[in-house]
Amino acid sequence: MITIKEIANRLGMSPTTVSNVIRGKTGEVSPETIARVQKFLEEVEYVPNINARNLAQNQSKIIGVVLKTVEERFTHILADAFVSELLGGIEEEIRRAGYFMMLYISDDIAEILKYVATWNVDGLLLFWMQDDDALRIYKKYRKPVVCVDTYIKKETIDQFENSFVNIGLTDEQGSYDAVSYLIQAGHERIGFLTDDLSGVDMERFHGYRRALADNGIEYSDRYMLTFRSTKEDMEKTLKRAAEKAKKMTAVFCCSDTFAVMLMNECFRQGIRVPEDLSIMGFDDSFTGKLCRPALSTVHQDIAYKGELATKTLFGMIRGERPKENEVILPTELIIRESIQKISK
Amino acid sequence: MITIKEIANRLGMSPTTVSNVIRGKTGEVSPETIARVQKFLEEVEYVPNINARNLAQNQSKIIGVVLKTVEERFTHILADAFVSELLGGIEEEIRRAGYFMMLYISDDIAEILKYVATWNVDGLLLFWMQDDDALRIYKKYRKPVVCVDTYIKKETIDQFENSFVNIGLTDEQGSYDAVSYLIQAGHERIGFLTDDLSGVDMERFHGYRRALADNGIEYSDRYMLTFRSTKEDMEKTLKRAAEKAKKMTAVFCCSDTFAVMLMNECFRQGIRVPEDLSIMGFDDSFTGKLCRPALSTVHQDIAYKGELATKTLFGMIRGERPKENEVILPTELIIRESIQKISK
DNA sequence: TTGAAAGCGCTAACAA
DNA sequence: TTGTTAGCGCTTTCAA
Numbered sequence: 258m259i260t261i262k263e264i265a266n267r268l269g270m271s272p273t274t275v276s277n278v279i280r281g282k283t284g285e286v287s288p289e290t291i292a293r294v295q296k297f298l299e300e301v302e303y304v305p306n307i308n309a310r311n312l313a314q315n316q317s318k319i320i321g322v323v324l325k326t327v328e329e330r331f332t333h334i335l336a337d338a339f340v341s342e343l344l345g346g347i348e349e350e351i352r353r354a355g356y357f358m359m360l361y362i363s364d365d366i367a368e369i370l371k372y373v374a375t376w377n378v379d380g381l382l383l384f385w386m387q388d389d390d391a392l393r394i395y396k397k398y399r400k401p402v403v404c405v406d407t408y409i410k411k412e413t414i415d416q417f418e419n420s421f422v423n424i425g426l427t428d429e430q431g432s433y434d435a436v437s438y439l440i441q442a443g444h445e446r447i448g449f450l451t452d453d454l455s456g457v458d459m460e461r462f463h464g465y466r467r468a469l470a471d472n473g474i475e476y477s478d479r480y481m482l483t484f485r486s487t488k489e490d491m492e493k494t495l496k497r498a499a500e501k502a503k504k505m506t507a508v509f510c511c512s513d514t515f516a517v518m519l520m521n522e523c524f525r526q527g528i529r530v531p532e533d534l535s536i537m538g539f540d541d542s543f544t545g546k547l548c549r550p551a552l553s554t555v556h557q558d559i560a561y562k563g564e565l566a567t568k569t570l571f572g573m574i575r576g577e578r579p580k581e582n583e584v585i586l587p588t589e590l591i592i593r594e595s596i597q598k599i600s601k
Numbered sequence: 602m603i604t605i606k607e608i609a610n611r612l613g614m615s616p617t618t619v620s621n622v623i624r625g626k627t628g629e630v631s632p633e634t635i636a637r638v639q640k641f642l643e644e645v646e647y648v649p650n651i652n653a654r655n656l657a658q659n660q661s662k663i664i665g666v667v668l669k670t671v672e673e674r675f676t677h678i679l680a681d682a683f684v685s686e687l688l689g690g691i692e693e694e695i696r697r698a699g700y701f702m703m704l705y706i707s708d709d710i711a712e713i714l715k716y717v718a719t720w721n722v723d724g725l726l727l728f729w730m731q732d733d734d735a736l737r738i739y740k741k742y743r744k745p746v747v748c749v750d751t752y753i754k755k756e757t758i759d760q761f762e763n764s765f766v767n768i769g770l771t772d773e774q775g776s777y778d779a780v781s782y783l784i785q786a787g788h789e790r791i792g793f794l795t796d797d798l799s800g801v802d803m804e805r806f807h808g809y810r811r812a813l814a815d816n817g818i819e820y821s822d823r824y825m826l827t828f829r830s831t832k833e834d835m836e837k838t839l840k841r842a843a844e845k846a847k848k849m850t851a852v853f854c855c856s857d858t859f860a861v862m863l864m865n866e867c868f869r870q871g872i873r874v875p876e877d878l879s880i881m882g883f884d885d886s887f888t889g890k891l892c893r894p895a896l897s898t899v900h901q902d903i904a905y906k907g908e909l910a911t912k913t914l915f916g917m918i919r920g921e922r923p924k925e926n927e928v929i930l931p932t933e934l935i936i937r938e939s940i941q942k943i944s945k
Numbered sequence: 946t947t948g949a950a951a952g953c954g955c956t957a958a959c960a961a
Numbered sequence: 962t963t964g965t966t967a968g969c970g971c972t973t974t975c976a977a
Contacts, residue, residue: 258718258970260969260970260971261970261971261972262970262971265948270947270948271947271948271949272948272949272970272971272972273947273948273949273972273973274946274947274948276971276972276973277947279971280972285946285947286946286947287946287947290946290947304715304718304719305719305970305971306656306719306721306969306970306971307719307720307721307971308652308653308655308656308661308720308721308969308970308971309652309656309953309969309970309971309972310970310971310972311652311953311971312650312652312653312656312952312953312954312955312969312970312971312972313952313953313970313971313972313973314953314971314972314973315953317652332686332689332887333686333688333689333690333692333693333904334689335685335686335688335689335692336682336685336686336688336689336887336904337685338680338682338685338887338888340685341679341680341681341682341684341685342676342677342679342680344677344679344680345676345677345678345679345680346677348677348679348704348706349677352706357703357716357720358703358704359701359702359703360692360702362692362696371648372701374602374648375648375649375650375651376651376652376701377650377651377652517891518891520891520893521890521891524893524895543676543680543682543888544682544887544888544891546865547861547862547864547865547888547891547892548891548892548893549864549868549892549893549894550893551868560677560680602954604953604954604955605954605955605956606954606955609964614963614964615963615964615965616954616955616956616964616965617956617957617963617964617965618962618963618964620955620956620957621963623955624956629962629963630962630963631962631963634962634963649954649955650953650954650955651955652953652954652955653953653954653955653956653969654954654955654956655955655969656953656954656955656956656968656969656970656971657954657955657956657957657968657969658955658956658957658969659969946977947976947977948975948976948977949974949975949976949977950973950974950975950976951972951973951974951975952971952972952973952974953970953971953972953973954969955968955969956967956968956969957966957967957968958965958966958967958968959964959965959966959967960963960964960965960966961962961963961964961965
């Protein structure tokens with residue numbers, strides 16, 4: 258690969274001039290020189306060494322995308338429909354901005370911080386962070402960060418010195434709407450399916466509880482259906498959840514992925530959907546759109562969420578202070594076939 | 602961020618010594634020094650600047666993953682179930698090896714080459730390349746490359762100087778098996794659904810043709826069902842494909858994604874699956890596993906394919922010459938519910 | 946308008 | 962066993 262120095266030699270000028278042309282600092286270069294250099298650059302197909310540039314400029318043109326995963330997850334996190342749709346939106350925005358995406362997947366915040374520092378990443382996209390994790394990252398990192406689907410305490414936000422930004426969703430309301438619909442349809446024994454009752458799922462749980470309460474239905478722990486989504490436990494706990502669900506008439510699931518998995522487990526166990534059990538999902542991801550019976554779910558625009566988060570991040574990188582520290586995207590209830598009206 | 606030089610100053614020793622400790626070149630350093638340095642490194646939480654290291658060593662610790670996409674694809678390529686499962690396998694292997702993954706998505710080989718050169722990527726994973734594209738990349742790049750699902754001409758292989766490696770599949774046989782099964786089940790008017798009749802799909806088409814021929818069924822163009830998978834055309838051409846399929850009793854699809862989309866379009870148009878139309882997929886991806894009626898399909902181990910490709914690449918990076926320039930992974934026919942036996 | 950020179954943080958050849 | 966020094970390719974300040 259040819260270097261600037263070499264080009265300068267061959268053209269009989271200084272590296273500075275060549276560099277100036279390359280970087281479009283053309284105010285300081287005469288038109289003829291510009292033309293000569295540009296012509297030559299094309300001839301030799303010059304490609305800059307980004308490591309050298311980054312070192313000199315103390316930047317990286319990399320956006321770090323941080324996915325906290327659990328060890329031994331039942332499938333790789335990238336294979337999840339929700340995640341991959343989200344990443345699609347993000348990748349496209351990053352590419353459009355002339356940046357590069359680097360994925361940091363780990364269950365260990367310290368490790369992620371190490372990667373981010375070592376690559377000198379220009380901006381960070383954080384997903385589903387727990388309270389202190391986002392703050393820990395920010396405290397060390399001190400460059401633009403945008404969170405997605407992150408609920409943190411008021412006190413924690415204050416420590417962010419006005420630079421906490423989250424792209425969220427009307428999780429509570431979305432789940433409230435969905436569960437209310439189930440209740441309108443005659444259901445009372447409504448399960449709640451999750452694998453980790455925190456963050457987003459906790460909000461959805463609140464919505465679920467509120468809908469029950471508003472309709473005078475008493476909540477009971479028996480309605481909690483919980484997966485352990487490791488390779489080892491998934492099958493077992495899925496099976497158990499479906500069995501437990503036999504005592505109910507409907508289940509609200511915290512994601513379409515889970516809803517569809519439950520649906521399939523039901524088929525396996527001879528539980529008919531929706532005749533024996535109504536199922537409601539959340540996300541309206543690709544998976545959910547294509548299953549049968551078609552899944553009723555809480556729609557969100559997944560790819561747009563990723564796009565918006567990325568755009569917001571680039572705004573901050575350009576030095577714009579975000580107007581608000583939270584953007585809450587809407588949800589919409591979509592009714593398809595997986596829910597049956599029943600008479601009490 | 603603290604630098605090696607700074608550390609050396611504070612410890613009253615030379616940068617070389619510190620660097621040697623960091624890189625585990627401990628043969629040349631006394632135990633006491635090692636201990637002192639290591640203790641200090643932890644104290645100050647030293648993180649190397651990877652740009653500087655890469656510049657000095659002329660490497661990058663990056664594996665480039667090249668996905669050639671079409672402009673205005675109907676969904677982002679990352680959102681495809683097959684792609685995301687594959688990437689899952691790859692990402693995990695790359696991470697395990699202590700490398701980093703960078704995605705290069707473009708419809709333009711020249712652009713991809715630019716990225717690869719600019720980042721000085723240590724190895725390249727190429728997918729579904731057309732004949733000359735893989736060669737063009739290799740010719741310029743001249744570092745380890747592993748292709749996945751790439752069919753190229755014999756002459757082209759020769760130009761690779763023994764360093765062409767492909768991880769492939771028994772595409773032709775897999776499709777032959779599937780279509781043969783359909784024929785055994787009494788089908789004769791069997792459609793073939795693809796969006797781009799080249800590479801992998803072309804092989805599958807060969808298998809389809811061979812199965813027809815072996816059973817004395819004449820092929821006709823009328824059986825070709827073709828999507829145009831851009832945002833604009835997808836819906837329209839999907840609709841048309843389903844309509845065309847009304848004249849058939851079965852359709853073999855080149856991917857589960859397409860199979861499931863067709864299935865849904867059928868529901869929309871009131872075509873019952875499998876009563877009116879049997880559908881066979883290919884890949885056995887997550888999407889296909891969860892739809893109803895459960896999809897009959899040609900199974901392949903997608904994540905493993907990614908893993909194997911990545912492992913092979915790392916072998917080459919370590920300087921091992923690959924034993925063979927092609928590994929062909931097996932397929933297996935999986936019969937679920939989307940196919941109906943019919944009497945002729 | 947152009948060029949010389951220092952420096953980004955690290956590695957590596959060589960000397961001590 | 963440790964240190965000196967040059968250099969990776971680029972940017973940037975400052976002088977010409």
